[in-house]
Amino acid sequence: xxxxxxxxxESSFTRAAERLHVTQPALSHQIKALERTVGGELLERLPRxxxxxxMGRAFLPHAERSVRSAAQARRAARAAAxxxxxxxxxxxxxxxxxxxxxxxxxxxRRAHPGVRLVLHEYAGTDVxxxxxxxGVADLALGPVPERWSGPLVPVGEEEIVLVVPFDDPLAxxxxxxxHELADRPWVRCAMEPVIDGRPxxxxxxxxxxxxxxxxxxxxxxxxxxxxxxxxxxxxxxxxHTVRGALGxxxxxxxxxxxxxxxLAVFSRVPLTGAAAAFTELITAHPATGIRPLxxxxxxxxxxxxxxxxxAGPPAVVR
Numbered sequence: 001x002x003x004x005x006x007x008x009x010e011s012s013f014t015r016a017a018e019r020l021h022v023t024q025p026a027l028s029h030q031i032k033a034l035e036r037t038v039g040g041e042l043l044e045r046l047p048r049x050x051x052x053x054x055m056g057r058a059f060l061p062h063a064e065r066s067v068r069s070a071a072q073a074r075r076a077a078r079a080a081a082x083x084x085x086x087x088x089x090x091x092x093x094x095x096x097x098x099x100x101x102x103x104x105x106x107x108x109r110r111a112h113p114g115v116r117l118v119l120h121e122y123a124g125t126d127v128x129x130x131x132x133x134x135g136v137a138d139l140a141l142g143p144v145p146e147r148w149s150g151p152l153v154p155v156g157e158e159e160i161v162l163v164v165p166f167d168d169p170l171a172x173x174x175x176x177x178x179h180e181l182a183d184r185p186w187v188r189c190a191m192e193p194v195i196d197g198r199p200x201x202x203x204x205x206x207x208x209x210x211x212x213x214x215x216x217x218x219x220x221x222x223x224x225x226x227x228x229x230x231x232x233x234x235x236x237x238x239x240h241t242v243r244g245a246l247g248x249x250x251x252x253x254x255x256x257x258x259x260x261x262x263l264a265v266f267s268r269v270p271l272t273g274a275a276a277a278f279t280e281l282i283t284a285h286p287a288t289g290i291r292p293l294x295x296x297x298x299x300x301x302x303x304x305x306x307x308x309x310x311a312g313p314p315a316v317v318r
Contacts, residue, residue, distance in 0.1 A: 001063040004034055013028060060158070091201050093123070093128055093132060099241035100141070107281060108281060120136055142263065150266060155283055158238045159291070161255070163225050166250065173253065178257050182210035201236060224237065225250070227284075
């Protein structure tokens with residue numbers, strides 16, 4: 001299956017053989033043996049490459065998951081004794097990678113210099129969860145998934161804040177009601193969560209009685225923050241991302257009531273070895289920008305709620 005996945009990734013038997021350090025006839029023999037096992041052709045051989053057959057398309061995601069699970073098992077076994085040796089693959093969303101993980105990784109490197117870290121970044125939570133389910137990483141740190149069957153360890157909450165330039169009339173205030181921003185332009189980002197089929201900002205602004213007026217669409221959160229700091233419009237971002245992307249170059253406002261998003265470490269398989277040590281590190285020593293989870297009170301929205309009514313208790317953002 002590893003040979004099959006490599007041929008698909010390279011779109012070439014020749015390049016796959018070079019990457020795998022085997023001869024091309026040996027590679028072709030193994031692929032044919034695999035096809036006899038599954039009962040049909042998985043690849044269509046073309047003069048300038050290969051294409052997946054219908055059987056191959058059905059087989060590929062399972063093969064990828066099996067190959068990655070085997071690699072993950074090897075890493076876990078090597079790192080089981082004291083979390084030393086080998087490498088640890090961590091998946092997350094871009095905002096967490098920028099705002100939280102640099103500090104956490106620096107702490108980890110001091111405590112476990114023998115474990116190499118490999119970071120996998122994704123634009124949104126849906127892609128993150130899908131890739132972790134496929135086995136690309138040993139664990140993920142990100143917003144709490146709505147549904148997750150594997151191990152999940154709550155870490156804390158991040159606050160989603162508003163970003164404005166220093167000379168903005170709101171800059172001296174600690175918080176603002178969303179209804180006060182009905183006439184203001186916004187800098188929007190493609191990484192904005194989609195909640196119940198609607199972008200997050202459309203949902204919360206709609207609950208506050210207005211439709212947000214978009215001045216600029218950007219691809220990345222850090223770009224949206226810089227646009228907001230320059231006065232293009234108001235932007236939303238996790239508070240730790242603002243610190244990580246800009247330092248002190250802008251003013252930050254909380255929304256009243258605040259927007260909070262629960263974070264967790266989650267994995268497909270039990271957290272052992274280096275994965276368990278990393279989880280213990282981040283739960284025992286939360287990074288700047290992560291606040292402890294609030295005690296659940298009757299009437300509060302659950303962490304799985306995408307957003308709550310702006311007039312109610314603190315809104316929980318997925």
